[in-house]
Amino acid sequence: MKSSIDFLYNGFPIHIDFEKEGLSPTTTLLNWARNHGHKEVKEGCAEGDCGACTVVIAKVGSDGKLHYKAVNSCILFLPVLDGKLVISSAGLVPETHNLNELHPVQKAIVEDHATQCGFCTPGFVMSIFALYHTKDHYTDDKINNALAGNLCRCTGYDSIRKATKAALKENIPDFYSENEALILKALKDIKTNTLNIRVGEQKYIRPKLIDEAIVLRGENPDAEIINGSTDVALKQSKHFQKLPVLLDLSGVEQLKFIEQKGNEFHIGAGLDLESIRFKAETVFPALYDILTVFASRQIRNVATMGGSLGSASPIGDLLPLIMAMNGSLVLEGKTGQRTIKAIDYVVDYRKTVLQADEIIHSIILPLPTEGEIVKMYKISKRTDMDISTLSTAFRLKLSDCKIDFISMVYGGMAAMTIHATEAEQFLKGKEWNEENISEAAAILEKTFTPLSDARSGDEFRNIAAGNILKKFYEESKLN
Amino acid sequence: MQTNRKHHISHDPIHDSAIKHVQGISIYIDDMPQFHKELQACPAVSPYAFADIKNIDISEALKAPGVHCIITAKDIPGENQMGPVFHDEVCLADKELLCVGHTYAVVAADTYEQAYLATKLIKLDAIEKEPILTIDQAIAADSRLQPLRVIERGKVDETLAKSKHILKGQFKSGAQEHWYLETQSCIAVPGEELEMMVYSSTQHPSETQAIVSEVLGIPRHEITVETRRLGGAFGGKETSGNHVAAWAAVLARKSGRPVRMRLTRDMDQAITGKRHPFQSDWKIAFDDTGRIEAYHVDMHTDGGMATDLTMAILERGMLHAENAYYIPNIRINGHSWKTNLPSNVAFRGFGQPQGMAVIENAIDAIARYLGKDANEIRRINYYDTKERNIAPYGAEITQNHLLKIEEEILQCSDYLNRKKEIDDFNAHSKFIKKGISLVPVKFGISFTTSFLNQAGALIHIYSDGSIQVNHGGIEMGQGLNTKMIQVAAAELGVSIDRIKLTPTNTSKVPNTSATAASSGSDLNGMAIKDAVDQLKERLMPVAAQILGEEFKCEIAAENIRIENDLVFDQSNKKHSICFSDLASKAYFQQTHLSAAGYYRTPDIWFDRAKGVGKPFHYYAYGMAVCEVEVDTYDGKVKLQRARIIEDAGETINEQIDIGQVLGGFVQGFGWVTSEDIKWNEKGRILNASPDTYKIPGIGDIPVDIEVKLLEKAPNDNTIRRSKAVGEPPFPLAISAWMAIKYAIASLANHKLEPNLKIPATNEEVVLSVRDLEERLK
């Protein structure tokens, strides 16, 4: 156990001893950086929505190489950096006023006139820099998706997209690829033991092993669990709430797995959503699709399924699909593991059956079987980087045009994610045709009593609840 | 995007800060290093929309950790006043709380967090009153902000009464949050005696200086406001920056310490004003061909709790009520309403988009009513060049490029064929519907308050030949400084590397106007030219003498030219020296190498009472054709293709101008689609963070988007024959909205007029579709 962290900032070693410095461990990377003169990291919202604060975190991957990920520094707590490399826009090249000495990503932005006021630019540079170091074939859609977490109010984006394409055509080694061996060595030299940080009243624990985590969970039943902290960190970054005891599971590698066992995905609660997305692309398109419009690349790079289910939010984007697939959660506590059905997991508004000594260990997600049509729809004001106004996961099995089975799970329509039981029952055994769908849609319009809030009025939610089924019907005919 | 990359583009200089921006080393206010003993401040704001203040108890808050100073209205040494034109807004609420977010106290502490936590300890004792939260409520309560304004020509009522066809309706457009990436920021640093140095994220340093002087009760010469650059502004820092500056200055005066104040995003969104919502009741008369005979419109705008710039914004809306069309009989009534919402403020377009949207929607309705293509209706109503070319306020519509632009855009957008394809698609598609629309914009350039059309510049040539240029405008991303460097370099004949542009500072150029109304380069460019002209006048005789001595001949001053850093005799170009030598020698010859330039726009005036005048120096024109795809089930809108042509005169920097056009268009696209603000019944804003307030993201902008600047369209009598390009592209996005309406109307085979407002969010689209379906039954 240790109470200090070591990481590299733009290649320079940083040592932070929280207790000695009297620094709260829930200080965000953004605030720390700006307080230490790294003004290139900008704050645009402090809630993960604008990307101005984007930095890249590189760490040693399982293949022994450096893996680069763009993240929002405004909602990332410092202890997570232990043993990692942080790169900001000021760290790509030595400060220069010469266009030709810039990093290819920076140069492309300048040459394509993709910066105006410049406030969003350091964040865009870093999101694109992460792509520069992640070999892939970047189509327009992929670029859009990777940059969905970066807002620009000046340029209208077209120039930024052009610059991104131009930069990704380059293959010039940069400081980080040229010095990869040195950096790897420096990172491997950092001993990343379990962290146990106490500053004043605050306690921050970051175990490395699952067994340790379970013991610590038992010892600290009042601890708030965090993983990607993309949900919890806002309490600090926006509302300056005290977070007295935190149990950070992001250091537990054993929770970061995804395996296909028979016809099921077994997904560790600590695996980042972006990794799940890549894995789902060919195997489970509905999961891939929903993850593609889940927050942004920066958020998905750290956010987890454990966190999504842990918050038990009625507008969470994963529970509807997991419920429609009749998935389960594996919960682990002192007494071992237990498996419960996703449908039984949430019991009331943001209340679950999780016991004070338990954590979510993993999720068992059945994959669509032969002949099943599974689709998930997310309705939001903006397609990318938005929270659902409502969402629905459908799972349908037809035999001879008759409905063998249909599951419709709605998010955003009630205090919890719920099945549209009445419409499900109405449709069961009936013909899959327009008339029945219209009737079921009419039922759906009256099934829920949703809220009117910032995202929409209740009338829209009700009409859309029925319309989604109609859309699913039309699209199912194309299958 | 395929821009028309012409040969000269590569010569256009890049944005002068671009290389710094990409490294993150450009300095914004909050990036400035901490001052010695600096404090950080946070406002305490009203939770009530309307209330009488009984007592503000700060005693507990003062004891909170790190707190050094708290101000309330009592602590304002000067006048408790914030209004830029009408003095109807206080700096800190003292008697009444007029909206949720109305600031009544400000705390300064060692850290922002401490200041924020301390605001929660202030005890506010207030008695709530019934607020007015909508235009309808304001009308019912006759809660007028300022008296009715009218612009009128011809026989409106008579024509409306006898015309064969009449349509009428109500049109609404909503509020919009600026969402500049850099929130309002300021650092106030007390100096000797009364001096106050104010680093402010303001578009209008002179007004910030004026307001700080009023609240501190000291003359303006004690106050220096400096602004290097803004991280976006869009009108949102024209007056809104003054609040933060005034609070920081009062705190700095009281505590004797530098005070930094940066609003958090949520605070910024909750307490600053927005684009003015408009609600317009219109009536239009036309003949069988669709030619407009008369138009009557009552524009109602929600000014919020104070006047701020509402009257100028409403005025611009009224002055663009007819957009690009000649309307012989027209009456525009402008009503401004006072509500219990934060005072609405300037926003790119400044009322023009709101005013123009009404007539565009009406024309669309005429087309549907007559069963014609909307563009046909537009064409027969466009302003002419010889007759039918007088605006409702009596000014001649000059440099009319409408038909030329129309011809080009019909061609490059392939409007007619695409429209046919879209109709075919719609005929076969069940719930995905497409739409297309062409919308023109005519945008008057100048502050409509005529005296504001003035600017100053200050140029120093140092004896090493390097040059410093300063002007009264503010760089907020729009590339103003880059253009001003270009102007100075071109007018003087030197390379741009010689020129350094320094932060805008009220002690260098005084009494400036806001960088607003798209006027930045027009006004400041001319002022720079004036300064350069003065310097040249002084330098030419010296150059003639120096060259004469050097080459031992007689050279006339009129023959001296400066080009590419070379000073030469045009009758014998071998007789030359480099500019640095000239500077150095001129210095030794005791030449004054500094000049203050000045410019005021000639021949513009406007008589508000009569509603007549020549309020604009010139007009900028543009058109856009947008194609959208609308999912009528879930309301999702996808912009699929856009073609834009903008008249930028003879552009000074094509890439910068194209960036302005695209950026403006996309911001307008947000206004007409996803940017929605709701308030609850208590007057609290529901969309006060990017979590629920959605500006366009990269995925909302198609790859198939193309911007062209109109060629061969030099402007008269402006700096380097250019035109303003900041605001005119914004309302072009109304074409996207119109295309959405087209898609919805296709559900009723274009027989019924959809009810649709701005913004057409997914919710608005689905409700509009439902309404249409119900009317179809």
Ligand SMILES: Cc1cc2nc3c(=O)[nH]c(=O)nc-3n(C[C@H](O)[C@H](O)[C@H](O)COP(=O)(O)OP(=O)(O)OC[C@H]3O[C@@H](n4cnc5c(N)ncnc54)[C@H](O)[C@@H]3O)c2cc1C
């Ligand atoms: C900008 C932004 C956009 C977002 N967009 C979306 C979106 O599109 N769709 C969506 O559904 N959500 C969205 N979210 C919400 C949220 O970030 C995600 O749901 C995310 O999956 C949470 O994961 P995390 O690991 O970061 O959670 P954390 O913040 O670490 O934790 C969230 C909650 O889960 C609990 N928890 C975490 N791990 C465990 C565990 N192993 N066992 C038990 N409890 C645990 C925590 O105690 C906490 O209560 C968004 C958030 C932000 C900031």
Ligand code: FES
């Ligand atoms: S500051 Fe906006 S995402 Fe971090």
Ligand code: FES
């Ligand atoms: S350049 Fe200003 S926000 Fe992107």
